Amino acid sequence: MSGSPYAPHTPAETAAMLDAVGVDDEEELFDIPEEVAFDGEFGIEPRTEREIRAECARLLARNDDLTEFLGRGHYGHYVPSVVDHLADRAEFITSYTQYQPEITQGFLQALFEYQSMLVELTGLSIANCSMYDAATALAESATLADRVRSTTGDVVLVPEQLREGKREVLTNYCDGADLTVETYPMDDGIVDVDALAERAGEDVVMIYAENPTVRGCIEEHLTAIGEVADETDALFTLGSDVVALSVLQEPASVGADVVVGEAGALGMPPAYGMGLGLFACAEEFLRQVPGRLVGAGEDAEGTRAYTLTLQTREQHIRKERATSNICTNQAWVALRAAIHAATLGPDGLVDLANDCVREAETIAAAIDDLSGASAPVHDRHHFREFAVRTDQPAAAIAGDLERKGFAVHVIGEHLLQVCVTELNAGEADALVEAFSEVL
Amino acid sequence: MSGSPYAPHTPAETAAMLDAVGVDDEEELFDIPEEVAFDGEFGIEPRTEREIRAECARLLARNDDLTEFLGRGHYGHYVPSVVDHLADRAEFITSYTQYQPEITQGFLQALFEYQSMLVELTGLSIANCSMYDAATALAESATLADRVRSTTGDVVLVPEQLREGKREVLTNYCDGADLTVETYPMDDGIVDVDALAERAGEDVVMIYAENPTVRGCIEEHLTAIGEVADETDALFTLGSDVVALSVLQEPASVGADVVVGEAGALGMPPAYGMGLGLFACAEEFLRQVPGRLVGAGEDAEGTRAYTLTLQTREQHIRKERATSNICTNQAWVALRAAIHAATLGPDGLVDLANDCVREAETIAAAIDDLSGASAPVHDRHHFREFAVRTDQPAAAIAGDLERKGFAVHVIGEHLLQVCVTELNAGEADALVEAFSEVL
Amino acid sequence: MIYDQASYTREGEDRHEPLLSEKGQKTVDVEEASPLPDALTRDELTLPNPSEPEVARHYTRLSQMNWAIDSGPYPLGSCTMKYNPKFIEDVAADPNGAVHPDRSDRSVQGTLELLAGLQEYLAAIGGMDAVTLQPPAGAAGEFTGILIAKAYHEKQGNDRSEVVIPASAHGTNFATAAMAGYDVVELPSGEDGRVDVEALDAAVGEDTAALMLTNPNTVGLFERDIAEIADIVHDAGGLLYYDGANLNALLGRGRPGDMGFDVMHYNVHKTFATPHGGGGPGAGPVGVVEELAEFLPTPHIREVNDGKIGYETYEPEHSIGKVHGFAGNWLVLIKTYAYIARLGDAGLSDAAAKAVLNANYLAEQIDLEIPHGPFHHEFGATAGDRDAADVAKGMLEYGVHPPTTKWPEMVPEAMLTEPTEAESQASLDHLASAFNRAYADDDEALAAAPTRTTARRIDQADAARNPRLSWQALGER
Amino acid sequence: MIYDQASYTREGEDRHEPLLSEKGQKTVDVEEASPLPDALTRDELTLPNPSEPEVARHYTRLSQMNWAIDSGPYPLGSCTMKYNPKFIEDVAADPNGAVHPDRSDRSVQGTLELLAGLQEYLAAIGGMDAVTLQPPAGAAGEFTGILIAKAYHEKQGNDRSEVVIPASAHGTNFATAAMAGYDVVELPSGEDGRVDVEALDAAVGEDTAALMLTNPNTVGLFERDIAEIADIVHDAGGLLYYDGANLNALLGRGRPGDMGFDVMHYNVHKTFATPHGGGGPGAGPVGVVEELAEFLPTPHIREVNDGKIGYETYEPEHSIGKVHGFAGNWLVLIKTYAYIARLGDAGLSDAAAKAVLNANYLAEQIDLEIPHGPFHHEFGATAGDRDAADVAKGMLEYGVHPPTTKWPEMVPEAMLTEPTEAESQASLDHLASAFNRAYADDDEALAAAPTRTTARRIDQADAARNPRLSWQALGER
Numbered sequence A, B: 001m002s003g004s005p006y007a008p009h010t011p012a013e014t015a016a017m018l019d020a021v022g023v024d025d026e027e028e029l030f031d032i033p034e035e036v037a038f039d040g041e042f043g044i045e046p047r048t049e050r051e052i053r054a055e056c057a058r059l060l061a062r063n064d065d066l067t068e069f070l071g072r073g074h075y076g077h078y079v080p081s082v083v084d085h086l087a088d089r090a091e092f093i094t095s096y097t098q099y100q101p102e103i104t105q106g107f108l109q110a111l112f113e114y115q116s117m118l119v120e121l122t123g124l125s126i127a128n129c130s131m132y133d134a135a136t137a138l139a140e141s142a143t144l145a146d147r148v149r150s151t152t153g154d155v156v157l158v159p160e161q162l163r164e165g166k167r168e169v170l171t172n173y174c175d176g177a178d179l180t181v182e183t184y185p186m187d188d189g190i191v192d193v194d195a196l197a198e199r200a201g202e203d204v205v206m207i208y209a210e211n212p213t214v215r216g217c218i219e220e221h222l223t224a225i226g227e228v229a230d231e232t233d234a235l236f237t238l239g240s241d242v243v244a245l246s247v248l249q250e251p252a253s254v255g256a257d258v259v260v261g262e263a264g265a266l267g268m269p270p271a272y273g274m275g276l277g278l279f280a281c282a283e284e285f286l287r288q289v290p291g292r293l294v295g296a297g298e299d300a301e302g303t304r305a306y307t308l309t310l311q312t313r314e315q316h317i318r319k320e321r322a323t324s325n326i327c328t329n330q331a332w333v334a335l336r337a338a339i340h341a342a343t344l345g346p347d348g349l350v351d352l353a354n355d356c357v358r359e360a361e362t363i364a365a366a367i368d369d370l371s372g373a374s375a376p377v378h379d380r381h382h383f384r385e386f387a388v389r390t391d392q393p394a395a396a397i398a399g400d401l402e403r404k405g406f407a408v409h410v411i412g413e414h415l416l417q418v419c420v421t422e423l424n425a426g427e428a429d430a431l432v433e434a435f436s437e438v439l
Numbered sequence C, D: 001m002i003y004d005q006a007s008y009t010r011e012g013e014d015r016h017e018p019l020l021s022e023k024g025q026k027t028v029d030v031e032e033a034s035p036l037p038d039a040l041t042r043d044e045l046t047l048p049n050p051s052e053p054e055v056a057r058h059y060t061r062l063s064q065m066n067w068a069i070d071s072g073p074y075p076l077g078s079c080t081m082k083y084n085p086k087f088i089e090d091v092a093a094d095p096n097g098a099v100h101p102d103r104s105d106r107s108v109q110g111t112l113e114l115l116a117g118l119q120e121y122l123a124a125i126g127g128m129d130a131v132t133l134q135p136p137a138g139a140a141g142e143f144t145g146i147l148i149a150k151a152y153h154e155k156q157g158n159d160r161s162e163v164v165i166p167a168s169a170h171g172t173n174f175a176t177a178a179m180a181g182y183d184v185v186e187l188p189s190g191e192d193g194r195v196d197v198e199a200l201d202a203a204v205g206e207d208t209a210a211l212m213l214t215n216p217n218t219v220g221l222f223e224r225d226i227a228e229i230a231d232i233v234h235d236a237g238g239l240l241y242y243d244g245a246n247l248n249a250l251l252g253r254g255r256p257g258d259m260g261f262d263v264m265h266y267n268v269h270k271t272f273a274t275p276h277g278g279g280g281p282g283a284g285p286v287g288v289v290e291e292l293a294e295f296l297p298t299p300h301i302r303e304v305n306d307g308k309i310g311y312e313t314y315e316p317e318h319s320i321g322k323v324h325g326f327a328g329n330w331l332v333l334i335k336t337y338a339y340i341a342r343l344g345d346a347g348l349s350d351a352a353a354k355a356v357l358n359a360n361y362l363a364e365q366i367d368l369e370i371p372h373g374p375f376h377h378e379f380g381a382t383a384g385d386r387d388a389a390d391v392a393k394g395m396l397e398y399g400v401h402p403p404t405t406k407w408p409e410m411v412p413e414a415m416l417t418e419p420t421e422a423e424s425q426a427s428l429d430h431l432a433s434a435f436n437r438a439y440a441d442d443d444e445a446l447a448a449a450p451t452r453t454t455a456r457r458i459d460q461a462d463a464a465r466n467p468r469l470s471w472q473a474l475g476e477r
């Protein structure tokens, strides 16, 4: 029987250690009653490192090589090589939660800097150092609303156009807190504020809106939405992502209480949906924030030092009265996002975001020019993505496009959605060409 | 004009610095007479990191995807992932020669360990911490012979079967030292000792032999060759590689004065011939060794510490009287080889080497079974590689094999050479099959 | 002061690596730069603007100020910090795996096949019938599992309000149950550190939705009465949830499914050595018995045999919906696959053997008392009349990372220690010596510790009283 | 003690990371293990046998004991240690580039095209007509260039025996000329630190095969009389060799080809920022004027237009043969290509501008005298009546890597400083402060320095007197 390649024991050491412990072999150390013991096999053949690399490469090579024009909450931006090289440093990637801050200042500082970047991007004064993803961050904002809002109500209002995954996660978190998720109408891709105002009221604990919306529209009524929330004492949670926040209206300036969304738009290549939940909120909710917070303090010599703080909010101290059950989070992904943001700097970030506006406009216009499709670019501003109305059934067109090597979203019977970033912008002409052939 | 992305100057900093220096712009700092100044263009468009990655990937994808059964001095073995991860640590890969040993103990120790591993593999007591490759290491051994041997002669004897590149490099080094390269005969892939003994004599300063030979034969007359060299006071230089040395006769035990060869067989993937020159020699040549040496010493507190040593041999001190002109060497490749060797351990190394013996035997036998080819396995032992005699012209067969996806060496009108390691052993059956179709 | 390179400090200035913001920020006029109407943009954006060389140095320095498993032992009990094989990073870096989650099933057959393979591996290892890979961490796995239990009871028309949890359980168990809307019934630990079967019997009833249990428990003790425990819960109509954080101790020796558990999560970043740098990401796949498979989150992956494609995603009939916006932490899952494939049956079994041997060997070497036994992969030593947190700071002085302190509460001044299989005998001896020396140090020395670390002792209470959570907040104090 | 993590040491033992051999070795009985007859094998093999976790920790710790450009400034004059962009590593890691050098030209068109592209870039940058990529380092490039000069003279039927080299030149120039069988004629530096044209005129004659020159020279001074110098050498029938180590200062401002140089090498690990961790690998491509192209090493790469394939390798008509067993240091060459492509004309030109600005700015900030000027990318400050090597050790105390010391000899107690363009103003200020403080420290402090480093001052003379060059040799003393 060959052992684990990652257990360093030589046979002689194992023997000496068994001897020290006073047993003949390791099996004696297992205190498992026979009735529940396992002596079968999993049937998993061990392979060499080389074999596994080849096997996984072979498997993944079976994924079709499509140019993806996909977004709707998971975005691909070019991640500079320096991000990988730095984040992969063993001291970062093989470390753990900073329970001993004296020897983990490096990661703590990196997370403190990440929090600070989000503070700048959102204008809110608190950002935690990660949630799992945008959906769980949104869900956590609802339970926060439940804790901090003293309205009699239990309704969480979300836009009718919302990514299904987000709604489902939100619903699962709301259920346990006896909250109900309801929708308010949209008007051509952005919030129908009048309808929202009508729906708002005493029974609403939170209003959620997105900018850009799931269809890529830039929301034009943020201030009005903020006012509705304010008047009805509902928490105003705004969904966005770190790239969009670089140029779009600052959430704090429109009255957002909480900002949630996808921070993995920086630092992460497309990763089959793996994300980084952004969670920022106003100062007043300090002791109700879910997740980890890094704070600056001082060490015994009076030097600035960083530490996890306000841990009494967390499950390992407060158990069932914790603000969330989150423990293992996305810290390393947050590190990646921070390095990416630092590498871009404010110029690079703004350039990137501006490209997301311009490219979307250009390609939408090009598709709109084709007969058989219209892309609604004239009425709204778009960020990265936009919907395309097709004369023929959308699913069939998407299938045809896939055969030509392009992936787009099907979001309705006659609706497609297209997302452009610098990663696929070079193939945009080819996509338009393909569209013209299949429409 | 955009600047270098790797110069950190903000415009304000540049201005402040120009001011401090007292000039209006950088051009004023250049003291280049107009007659020789350049104000043209190179015509090189800057590209983004992403563009260059795509461009190079596209270019390299134009290399045919062949399974290589190639060796003859450049060997592919599987390099464990941990080698890349550790050698790529910035403190290693972005460091420089250890002119300040107090802050470069890490690399010095790694090189000291590399030297020590070669001492074990060769049985000789000195190994330097790298030459460029096997060919330059061989050439350096000839100039060493010239310095240390007081024979009247100026002949360097090499086997008639020798990789052309090695002979050419050797010849270039010998020319400057007024040495002449001559050959001695081989007998069925290994040294014809009687012929060698006959040729040896006063005019010979060095005898070079290889184990395994360039044809992959395991040399059977090492002791006799050592005796010939000893009797005629010629330096005995033995060529080998780090994997072969793990199981083949220990060079010191057969009287080798110098061992040269390829140490990049560990640590390096196939790299279009990039290598790592192994150079080890007997204690007596201590002050005549070319290249860098790391020694153990003590620091001011009496603690063991490492440092470059015996630098008076080197060009930066001794100028034209240096033992070699080598300055920049292959230190980082040596680090990789050391990590690879450490990861394998003696068991892993011996297993790997044994596989090189067994696989070569198996596939040679299989090819020998085919009609139209004979592989000379029965008379000699082989390490990794062997020659195949073909009835049809070898070049045509190699061309046919290439069209079927396999690369082999053409080494004569009716001679091919095939090299097997664990990297291509899995494809060996397919190669034999292809052989059977094209012979 | 062995690893103190010529350092980066300037006398008289802050001795640490400055914040990125302190190295220089830039304000961009966004209104001007953006093609959007001013009303839709922010006014400006102020962020650090280092060049790439500065970024590289900054994070290289920060990394050098951080302890990691590649630095030395990291024996945090219950956290299972074991060596993260390097090659799994390379497997995960394959660009062919970098696909969007909204791709058609047909176009990502490779990804689906790999994940389906992982589902099977995990099912075999846990003795479960079906596994979802969606939960992004152990706690999310717990939440998933409890939601499944809830959905099951609801489908049975059976409204149950309580989840029973032993006091020694991890905080996430309690928080999870609460998040799912359950009342928590806390079960005090028995005399022997294990579940008190009688107390359990008394606590369980028709309101019991589930019992959440870790086995071996958080001080490494195997719940020997697990069969009886299972019967009690099942007889009352409840389900058994297995918290997989300690599965490393059981590999090849026992399977939750065989012990009567109905739902479990796997902590792949513990048991299967995927890195979770700085605290995450992890993944918490959930396994269930056949009866519960219809409740698994959507999308689930299965093989199809209609000849068109090999694998497809689908929504289980009574799916609880989603616990992650997409399909979970892909990069972690692929590393899990690679790790399990590398070890195989024999390696997994050996991992457990050596993890348990290491814990027992280390326990032999230390002077602290260990209240209960026999333990498996971890043990709860007690610092007795010393402050466990102080002893931990003292251990920093001797070059190791200390264990988890002051938890679980059933061990007074607990030092919960889990060396894992990745430590050698020499490393364990070193750890033991640090343990013993810190334990023997006088109060004064402990109070002064650590002195040889990046930062001296940090006043965490003060940091919490005066929270400064961003560079914007510095100076506001 | 800022970066001192809880460390790896055990009191009373060697304070450093032990040697691999000290952590445990194993002896394998090779005769028994090998399928070969005993006569053909060694008896046994004894080597360290660490597990992968131990390997990882060992080298991680060693790396943490090593200064690097990613740690901070590395202003070694003449060595041009600039930031190595990370992405060039990824470009080089492409498995499609991992081919064997004996592949048919037809099957490696991608590799050949990339290398041909690099040949063109380098030719344009140097003002040369043809470039070989084979030499594996600068010194190997020098050797190649001098062999080409020799072949040229021989073909002219012109046996020449001398190579003229200014005293300030790098040691490799002298050693190279000697290796190629030439007598070295050393030219003393002129009053102004440059070539004394009259002395040159006197030294050059019909025995002169070549003059080897760096421009700007090793203290950063541009040889203003280069046109006249070229005429003198050419008139005597000699060739001009350009040592490209200082090319970073000239990029876009001057080209060796335009100055009359006939042969040159490029130090890509200096000028083009390819990493040469620990001292190598580098690459030293050689450029020549048209007339010398027929002597280039074999194989050379060229485009073919016969339609069959795009690029081919061939042997130039009067090739000098080979200076490397295969085609040189491929991994370094591809990184060179990527670096040049990233910067392009404007970036390369800016690199030179900022390198020169940085040197001049730094010089302004330091208290040491600088004998000559105006200098470009580097300057030779003099420590005056202080020992330059001691001042350097003193600088370690202040957290920077010191400059090259005691070379070139024309500057007494030289501290040859080259900050490169990669340092920011703040970094230069830091460097200057270290410079000034060490220079101002008293002899005692300097003699005691460094105290804050991994090792204290190492007795190098003693290490050379009692050479112990392997772990086998330890304890033999």
Ligand SMILES: Cc1ncc(COP(=O)(O)O)c(C=O)c1O
Binding pocket: A326, A327, A328, C078, C079, C137, C138, C139, C140, C169, C170, C172, C173, C214, C218, C243, C245, C246, C267, C282, C283, C284
């Ligand atoms: C016993 C136990 N249960 C549950 C968890 C929660 O797992 P995760 O951190 O992956 O959410 C942990 C993690 O620390 C644990 O130790």
Ligand SMILES: Cc1ncc(COP(=O)(O)O)c(C=O)c1O
Binding pocket: B326, B327, B328, D078, D079, D137, D138, D139, D140, D169, D170, D172, D173, D214, D218, D243, D245, D246, D267, D282, D283, D284
């Ligand atoms: C001026 C000068 N010439 C030549 C060389 C030799 O180059 P290499 O080290 O690449 O062999 C150097 C390298 O240090 C140098 O500084």
